[in-house]
Every structure is written in structure tokens, then in C-alpha cells.
């Protein structure tokens with residue numbers, strides 16, 4: 001196991017605010033993962049709830065379960081297989097996370113995002129994030145695909161930011177800008193590809209808001225979230241994106257609208273995770289196609 005087993009995860013802050021893997025801890029994990037694959041990916045894709053099928057479409061596929069990576073967290077949510085999948089889209093090497101970590105599983109934000117730093121240390125420079133989300137914008141429908149143009153990081157605004165604690169300048173600066181978190185060029189290219197594929201009718205461009213979960217929202221919360229500019233809501237993504245931007249990665253994000261949020265006290269429909277996974281099955285193929293084309297057509301960084 002290459003000495004990784006023996007590493008001690010340091011408590012990154014003497015003030016008790018955050019605790020994290022050190023640069024050296026993460027580098028050991030990254031070097032270990034590289035020994036398990038022949039791929040040297042520059043592109044990583046984090047697959048959201050029920051959206052792991054993309055990883056199955058890779059050629060030259062190699063899999064590595066999270067439980068077999070020393071000091072890596074494990075997935076606990078249905079719809080998240082819990083493994084890294086390496087392979088190719090066209091002639092480009094990619095790695096997929098088939099399953100991510102959520103704060104509601106009990107992981108702090110920095111731990112939800114730790115795979116992003118591992119990816120960076122493996123040589124990844126472009127991160128794709130996908131998620132299942134509830135539509136708050138009244139014009140959205142179940143099955144819409146939303147390109148994320150910006151986010152509202154609710155846990156982050158309450159000091160549950162993955163970067164809380166000591167800052168290691170080898171990853172990035174103490175106060176990173178988040179003004180252009182989602183890459184404009186990739187979004188423009190995704191729009192062009194989606195229109196060529198005939199996806200125009202269900203393609204959206206919107207703001208994703210992350211909530212801690214695991215409970216779904218009250219009607220009053222949903223009305224508030226719409227008021228502050230939310231188009232879709234979920235329980236992930238922001239820690240990964242903040243961490244990726246901190247270490248200079250290019251980010252592309254996409255949400256699948258798996259349910260529309262009920263904002264009327266007279267409406268007795270209730271959201272549930274089974275519906276989220278079912279919608280994933282319905283539109284996952286289109287989402288996979290769009291991402292595959294985008295990976296093939298985008299310029300390398």
C-alpha cells in the first residue's frame with residue numbers, strides 16, 4: 001500500500017476551526033491513486049445522484065473503490081457507487097467520481113472537497129461537476145438541464161467553507177476570488193453543442209444554491225431562496241467548486257432538474273430521493289452525451 005496507510009491526518013488548525021489533510025497527506029494519496037491506473041487525466045468529472053452512468057461509457061475503463069484508497073472517505077448515499085473510474089472519452093483521458101461526499105453524511109466541507117485536491121495533485125486542471133437539483137425557478141420543468149452560471153454557497157456563507165482553517169499557499173491564496181467560478185468559454189461551447197443536439201428546449205442557464213440537507217426545504221425557505229436569485233437547489237457541489245477554483249482549476253457545472261419545488265401551501269406533492277433517482281434515469285443519457293461532446297470539443301488548458 002506504498003506507505004499511504006501509515007499517514008496521519010493532521011489537524012490543520014490549532015484554533016480548532018478547520019481540520020484537514022496536509023499537502024503531503026494529499027500528495028501521498030494522489031501518488032497512490034496514480035499507481036492504480038495507466039491514465040494520466042487532466043479532466044475530472046464528479047457524478048451527481050443517479051448520474052454515475054457517464055463513467056460506464058468510458059473506454060479503457062479501470063475502477064478503484066474509495067474503500068480501497070487509504071484515508072479516502074466512503075460514499076453512504078443510494079445512487080453514489082463510491083469509486084473512481086478512469087478511462088477515455090475519445091482520445092482524452094478522464095477520471096470520474098462515481099459518487100461524492102455530502103455534508104449531510106456528516107462530512108465537513110473540507111472533507112467533501114478533498115478529492116478535488118487529490119485530483120489537482122494528480123495533474124487534473126479541469127473539473128466537471130454534476131448534480132441532481134430541485135427547480136425553484138417557476139419556468140423550470142422536471143428533466144431540464146441547467147448549466148450552472150453561478151452559485152450561492154449557503155453553508156459557506158455560515159463559515160462552513162471548505163477553505164476555513166490554515167491556508168497552504170501551494171494550493172492557492174488565502175482569499176480567492178469567486179467572481180467567475182464557472183468558466184464562460186466552456187458554458188458558451190456547451191450551449192452551442194446542446195443546440196446542435198436539439199436540446200435547446202430543455203437547456204437552462206441558472207444559479208445553483210447549496211443547502212446543507214438532508215431534509216428538503218419548507219415552503220417558506222423555498223420562497224426565500226427564489227427571492228435571493230436561486231434557480232435550482234441541491235446539497236452538494238459548492239465545496240468542490242470553491243476548492244477547485246482556489247487551486248486554479250477550470251470548472252464547468254451542470255444540474256439535472258429532478259423535481260420541481262412546491263411553493264404553494266395548497267399543493268400536496270412532496271419531494272423524495274426516489275423521484276430524484278428516477279428522473280436521473282430519464283435524462284441521464286442526454287446529459288452524458290452533452291458532457292462527452294464537450295470533453296471532446298473543448299480546448300486543452
Ligand SMILES: O=P(O)(O)O[C@@H]1C[C@H](O)[C@@H](CO)O1
Pocket residue numbers: 047048049050077100102130131132133213234235236237272273276
Ligand atoms: O450529489 P447530488 O447533489 O447530485 O445529490 C442530490 C442532493 C442530495 O444528495 C440528493 C437528494 O435527493 O440528491
Ligand SMILES: Nc1nc2[nH]cnc2c(=O)[nH]1
Pocket residue numbers: 132133134135211213215216217233234235258259261271276
Ligand atoms: N435541497 C434539495 N436538493 C435536491 N436535490 C434534488 N432535488 C432537491 C431538492 O428539491 N432540494
